[in-house]
Amino acid sequence: MSRRPEDPPLFYRAHVFCCTNERPEGHPRGCCKGKGSERLRNYMKARAKELGLKDVRINASGCLDRCELGPSVVVYPEGVWYTVRTPEDVDEVLKTPLIEGGRVRRLMMDAPASATPSTAD
């Protein structure tokens, strides 16, 4: 289910979803809100505005179901997921994927095989 030539243009060049789901304290899976995701999302939204990023939307979302790896952030249309723990992590996601169109490997949840250290001698 990728884009088709006849699909309308993307409404947002980059559409970011930050999980802000909260679970009861002590839940075995934890939750993104318990790891500060709401504050980080608010910071991301404010910084995107300050930077004048056009055609970019920073949304809060319900549980993205990757709780153990959170605070969870997914950037569409590329569908790349990041663990965003600090304001510095937010800044890096704004700079690299959203401004430069790159990827932040050190924060990526599903690191490509080529990015994992080799086990060969």
Added chain:
Amino acid sequence: MSRRPEDPPLFYRAHVFCCTNERPEGHPRGCCKGKGSERLRNYMKARAKELGLKDVRINASGCLDRCELGPSVVVYPEGVWYTVRTPEDVDEVLKTPLIEGGRVRRLMMDAPASATPSTAD
């Protein structure tokens, strides 16, 4: 910012976001929640589960900023937007984009030019 060959595989084959934002009654832009979006999202989530749809996630989200056209639903990675007003609309989005990989033109927010009636004689 489309997908790159080296990007990790998509975590969800289809990732659906349903705006459930609420604004105060009488707000000039209206809101998706005021048009029943929360109930529709819950129905969509339950039906997707009943249908056994794999690798599909139906999320609630904050304001997607297309309030006037809501209840707003966007399907990624294709980034196609739908106005979903009834359970029948939900069923059609589940069947056509999520199961068959197609598009539901009658519900699409940004109809491609080829879908608009010609003004020529």
